[in-house]
Amino acid sequence: MINSNHTTPSSLHSSFPSPHVVSLVPLFDHLHSLELLLALSVFVVLHSLRQRKLHGLPVWPLLGMAPSLVSGLRGDMYEYISEVICRQNGTFRFKGPWFTNLNCVVTSDPRNLEHLLKTRFPNFPKGPYFRDTVRDLLGDGIFNADDETWQRQRKTASIEFHSARFRQLTVDSLFELMHSRLLPVLEESVRSFSSLDLQDVLLRLTFDNVCMIAFGADPGCLRPGLPEIPFARAFEDATEATVLRFVTPTCIWKAMRYLEVGPERTLRRCIKGVDEFAEQVIRTRKKELALDSEGGKKKSDILTVFMGLRDDGGRPYSDKFLRDICVNFILAGRDTSSVALSWFFWLLHKNPAVEERIVEEINRVVRERTNGSDGGEDEELVFRPGEIKRMEYLQAAISESLRLYPSVPIDHKEVVEDDVFPDGTVLKKGTKVLYVMYAMGRMEAIWGKDCREFRPERWLRDGRFLSESAYKFAAFNGGPRLCLGKDFAYYQMKFAAASILYRYKVEVVEGHPVVPKLALTMYMKHGLRVRLSRRHGPKTLI
Ligand code: HEM
Numbered sequence: 001m002i003n004s005n006h007t008t009p010s011s012l013h014s015s016f017p018s019p020h021v022v023s024l025v026p027l028f029d030h031l032h033s034l035e036l037l038l039a040l041s042v043f044v045v046l047h048s049l050r051q052r053k054l055h056g057l058p059v060w061p062l063l064g065m066a067p068s069l070v071s072g073l074r075g076d077m078y079e080y081i082s083e084v085i086c087r088q089n090g091t092f093r094f095k096g097p098w099f100t101n102l103n104c105v106v107t108s109d110p111r112n113l114e115h116l117l118k119t120r121f122p123n124f125p126k127g128p129y130f131r132d133t134v135r136d137l138l139g140d141g142i143f144n145a146d147d148e149t150w151q152r153q154r155k156t157a158s159i160e161f162h163s164a165r166f167r168q169l170t171v172d173s174l175f176e177l178m179h180s181r182l183l184p185v186l187e188e189s190v191r192s193f194s195s196l197d198l199q200d201v202l203l204r205l206t207f208d209n210v211c212m213i214a215f216g217a218d219p220g221c222l223r224p225g226l227p228e229i230p231f232a233r234a235f236e237d238a239t240e241a242t243v244l245r246f247v248t249p250t251c252i253w254k255a256m257r258y259l260e261v262g263p264e265r266t267l268r269r270c271i272k273g274v275d276e277f278a279e280q281v282i283r284t285r286k287k288e289l290a291l292d293s294e295g296g297k298k299k300s301d302i303l304t305v306f307m308g309l310r311d312d313g314g315r316p317y318s319d320k321f322l323r324d325i326c327v328n329f330i331l332a333g334r335d336t337s338s339v340a341l342s343w344f345f346w347l348l349h350k351n352p353a354v355e356e357r358i359v360e361e362i363n364r365v366v367r368e369r370t371n372g373s374d375g376g377e378d379e380e381l382v383f384r385p386g387e388i389k390r391m392e393y394l395q396a397a398i399s400e401s402l403r404l405y406p407s408v409p410i411d412h413k414e415v416v417e418d419d420v421f422p423d424g425t426v427l428k429k430g431t432k433v434l435y436v437m438y439a440m441g442r443m444e445a446i447w448g449k450d451c452r453e454f455r456p457e458r459w460l461r462d463g464r465f466l467s468e469s470a471y472k473f474a475a476f477n478g479g480p481r482l483c484l485g486k487d488f489a490y491y492q493m494k495f496a497a498a499s500i501l502y503r504y505k506v507e508v509v510e511g512h513p514v515v516p517k518l519a520l521t522m523y524m525k526h527g528l529r530v531r532l533s534r535r536h537g538p539k540t541l542i
Pocket residue numbers: 142143154210213329332333334336337340406407408411412474475476477480481482483484485486488489
């Protein structure tokens with residue numbers, strides 16, 4: 001039983017093994033095996049824990065690149081991703097923890113965006129992962145639809161968005177909200193010498209506005225006293241709870257949904273709130289249409305338009321589908337313009353020379369209306385669509401603001417069949433692709449050395465606004481899924497900005513922290529606390 005290959009302590013003392021020693025030998029043998037096993041295990045664990053690097057980022061076994069992402073989260077996440085993308089010349093592969101769905105290719109290369117959004121559009125749908133994650137809130141609405149369901153909605157909505165009726169609705173609804181609601185709120189803050197959260201009032205403005213366009217109903221968020229509207233709150237909370245699903249392993253949020261616990265419980269409650277509001281609006285509209293001899297021909301909100309249509313089987317759309325359509329339009333237009341305007345006002349605060357040029361342009365347009373006389377104190381002044389169109393420097397400044405702070409900072413697609421990006425990145429079927437608009441605005445390769453500067457002049461040629469390729473400036477997406485509300489959004493933002501800047505100087509309260517919130521839309525995490533002062537003496541200019 002003596003293992004001649006091993007020198008045990010007992011064998012050193014005696015060449016004759018004592019019974020005691022003999023009995024210990026198997027134990028030592030056994031210990032050796034354990035040691036070996038232990039050493040081997042430690043080696044395997046250490047070896048596996050050893051970090052590999054991919055695209056300059058450490059990759060941890062089981063956890064992938066998540067730890068470096070978490071360290072990025074301590075600072076500004078968007079800046080962190082931008083840094084990595086710039087270091088990797090526009091594209092990198094992110095490996096998430098094994099238990100999540102976070103493996104993806106991340107890109108900000110305009111060539112890849114063109115490939116993804118236009119050239120190979122059918123190969124990059126939203127995909128089953130996205131649809132499954134947001135289905136409870138968005139149903140089969142335009143944002144969450146691919147293929148024919150998407151095409152049908154896109155076609156109908158596109159015709160409507162370009163109709164004269166719809167344009168008139170946007171002009172009328174915005175005029176009403178701006179002059180009867182928003183400006184009185186701003187005026188009150190001047191009168192009472194108090195500061196206000198500009199992002200909050202702008203969010204209220206665009207929420208009311210998009211509900212008027214989608215439902216033909218005004219929820220009243222901007223009413224005096226700025227009341228909390230249950231539908232608006234339910235909508236916001238439901239969106240936040242849905243976003244949480246993207247960073248939660250699918251099996252976990254599905255289990256929580258089944259058990260009705262945690263954020264899934266909130267989500268269910270909020271979706272119920274959204275549904276109740278939508279059902280009530282749909283019921284009321286149906287009654288109105290039944291009583292209307294013209295069958296709603298004068299109305300041009302999205303709900304009425306879709307109510308007049310038939311599905312492939314010649315049947316009217318179900319109430320559930322009508323609900324989905326409206327909820328998606330509200331999501332699309334609810335806060336994209338208002339957060340863009342918040343960043344715009346903040347950038348003006350940091351760049352007073354740009355603000356001065358915008359105010360000069362607005363005053364020039366007003367003077368042109370009044371044949372050269374100073375119309376700068378017209379209390380009732382309402383900008384006309386033609387005048388808004390002529391404000392090209394304002395358009396450049398808003399575009400520049402969206403370049404640096406795109407309302408949708410990151411978007412998502414899924415690969416149907418194996419593919420290769422123009423930059424050579426190989427994409428396997430099922431790969432998720434994230435394209436990062438925020439990083440694009442910070443890439444010297446796209447915008448030059450001054451890419452981080454706020455310089456509206458980069459959008460002007462001979463004083464005229466010149467738009468950029470949708471794959472270089474992708475704030476509104478591009479290709480067949482280009483934002484349907486782009487023209488409306490520019491009109492809305494320019495009208496709001498001009499109406500405010502013509503009357504007030506907007507100053508951000510000193511020390512107010514301005515940082516982006518990590519969400520699907522680029523909100524300011526702490527809002528934008530500002531103080532307003534009148535530009536034209538003490539008169540009330542509404
Ligand atoms: C600054 C304002 C806005 C920005 C930056 C913006 C940006 C975008 C982006 C990036 C998308 C693509 C989203 C995706 O497919 O994942 C999109 C789609 C869309 N947007 Fe906008 N949007 C704005 C305002 C609006 C407004 C005011 C409306 C309508 C009232 C609107 C309606 C839509 C619709 C319907 C889609 C879906 C298009 C489709 O999938 O075919 N948007 N928008």
